[in-house]
Amino acid sequence: MGSRKRKKRHYYRGAERRAPAGCTSSEIIRDLEAAIQKRRVRKAVGLAKLLRKSPGIEPVSAEITEIIVKAYELRLLQLLESGLKKEADSVFVALSQSHPEYRDYFSTDLLIRKDLETNSAHILPLYETVPEKARLIDDYIKTRLTQISDLAGYTHLPGERGLRKEAELILLAWEEVESTDQNRDVYKGMLKTVGRHSPLVNWRLFIQGLNAFYDGKDMEAKEIFERISRDSPIIDLAAALVEMIEGKEPCSHVGRQVAVKISKPSLYDELEEIDDLIAGKKYKKAEKRISDLLFQPIWKQKSGLQREIAGSILSKYLDLEILIPERFDSLPDRHFPLLQAEFAMGLDSCEQWDRVLYLYDDDLTPLEKALINNRLAELALKTNPFDELSFANIFNFFRSQAGIEQEKEERLMEASEYLQESADLYPLRETFSLWYEKTFEIRGARHAEKILESWHAAFPEDAEPLVKLVNSYRERKVYRKAIKAFRTLDGIAAGNPEVEAIRIYLYSDDAISYMCKGKPAKAEEQLAFITAGRDVFCSALAATLMWVNGQMKGGNFNPAKHESELLALEQPLSVYHVLQRLREIRLDGLPSIPQDIKQQWQDPDVYVNNLHILAQVSDPVWEIHETYFTLPDYCHNCFYRAKADSSILRRLMELFIKRDDDFDFPETPDILWQLSANGIKRNDSNLFFFLAYRGALIDSFMSEEVPLPKYIAQLLTDRGDECFGTAYWLAEKRGSLNDAAWVESLAEETVLENDVKELAALATEEKKQRLVEIEGAAYGKKSLKDEVTRMRRRSAKKTKRATRRAIDREQQELYEQLELI
């Protein structure tokens, strides 16, 4: 069994132990120095105690005292850093009492620190009385003070002035800067009190810089932070903030910590906190939290997440707006958090763009602001909520109608404000174009003219506003203004085909005006200026006016000669149209239409071609308007018999559909029926168009709920389906997606039971040919109604014959039976 070796106890453990015999003071001193250097506090203190009691050191020299005090300094530092302030003070007091001579050896820094942290009065109170100490204390505060709160709370210095007062002010100002309260009274007081010679000047600069930093005034903040002295302990924090301003990655531990704290995530906690604040009616604090949350840079590049988060925050903000609306009226910055949230959510609303203009008035260029105002106008003009009319009774209908008109007017007024603003900022043609279009649509020509005048003023070299202005004046019969505007137009765009056409119409307007005043001679002068030009209609217009004017003037006017000129034009409908127009303006003494002209329009080809010419007139005074244009009587099946090109027939169909898509005029469906049959029989590239409309016409007829026998109804339905299916098939074969899409959209407006694409799948070349034969057939295709009547009659005859045959057979059987008997 072996003996356990006893551990050698070190001789320096425990203050009561004495040095073992043979340990010299120099060895203790050596060990003590080493312990101090290695900051081994316990060892150092123990050795110091040992050294004090060591008999070999008497009398104690200054060097030894110094080293002993250094050991105790370590101990004091350790206690202070551990937060054991009372203990630190006690140790110092005990030492001072037992060894008063040690006091002079303690470092000033440590004493100052101890005084500050323990609120004791060993050196700091001398600041007021001993200049030498004051200098040392100043130096400490400038370069080593980290806890200004200690200085602010140090009761052994006077509180109404001096260091302590300044420290207090700095602390209070700091609190102010850290709060969302806009009040900065204490802050301003601090700026006045803490001068540039104060040892606390770096603290003051830090608070100033921080204030600017929080307000987003980066350049100002950076400039202030850069004035902080390099040896101030606060420089590290200032440097971290400068890094953030410059957008650099933090390169120090404290820099990273600052960045994390300033851009703190954890949304859930934040939203919860906001809810609590709102519930507790702490609205200001809630607003601050919301505002801070929205600016978190961590949400960059995470657009989907950001959108969701912005939505949550926005809803909180809107809650707040409802609860404290008065607060948001006065704060301009209330717009910004909302804008950020709206932007993150990808909104495109009036409110958002209004906010943009408000917040960034200085940053945006006039052109950008003008474009945004145009966008605002477009949004303001968007479809109103009165989309569904109430047809419950007539009263509701008209009330809804009035509501719609009122709504449109209000929207136009709002849009006009934006467009005016846009035009003032940076005139753009598109601004005026939109403004004119909408004003014309909602308020009419007279109001729209003002916009054209503004357009012309902004772009005097543009012909477009002048052309519209001339036409508008003409339509309203304000001829003087029309001529004046035309003269300006002529000055900038003479020779332009549109301008030349207007010239002709203007002369005719003038001539008519003279005719109305009973001045045929003057009228004749104007008519002499009219030449045929590009517009074929103009020839008929001029000739008819000359004929009418000649009749009115009398004298050596030769009516027969003029009538034969009119006949030669082969535009009997144009003549009719001009006379209609003159009748409407109540021109006296109008001649009747010559019989030869009436005869001329009985020719289907002449009729249809002339109608086509009229359909192309785009002048606002002479074009065919659905309100007043009526057709003169035409011959039987005129539209079916005409030999015009299928493109002309198509054009006419489009004209009639545009003119009367609700079929208010009874002849419209018949005309369309004939035109479609005529077009179908051509069997050319426009076939799909005619077949599609054929299907639509059948559907329209069926929807009139005319009672039909079941088999006729089925027959018509099948024909309609087949027309649509074949039309779609043909459009697809042509390779035209637009045409196919058009057929499909037309079919969708009908009560077609099957999908048009499914029907198209059944189409073949043979079916198409058969369809062309049936739908384009030559026999009596006046109207669908007509055809259905014939179908009924045919069916009645068949039934009669079948019934007759049945009766005959019965009789025959009876005879046979009788014969048998």
Added chain:
Amino acid sequence: MLYPYEILGISENADQNTVRKAYLEKIRRHTPEDSPEMFGKIADAYALVKDETSRAKLRVFGLPGKKTGVRLRDLVLKGKKTRQRIGVTAWLDLLRESQK
């Protein structure tokens, strides 16, 4: 960089002459016969930046179909730079940390 500028190979600050020159050069190199697809892209890109108004529209509203462009994005993200206030105590703690 915005897509039309990338296609034309010019900077977003290019002036009218530069835009036009770049466009003409590109379509000389990518004719409709040789590279119809690229020609189409160049033509579309030019339409978006051909004058000052078009360029401003692109900046403010972005590409067709989008609602906002880079201009608003830059302004909004630049923002008023209000940062999270962390409080005096937090700052003093940071200061203490920094001195260790």
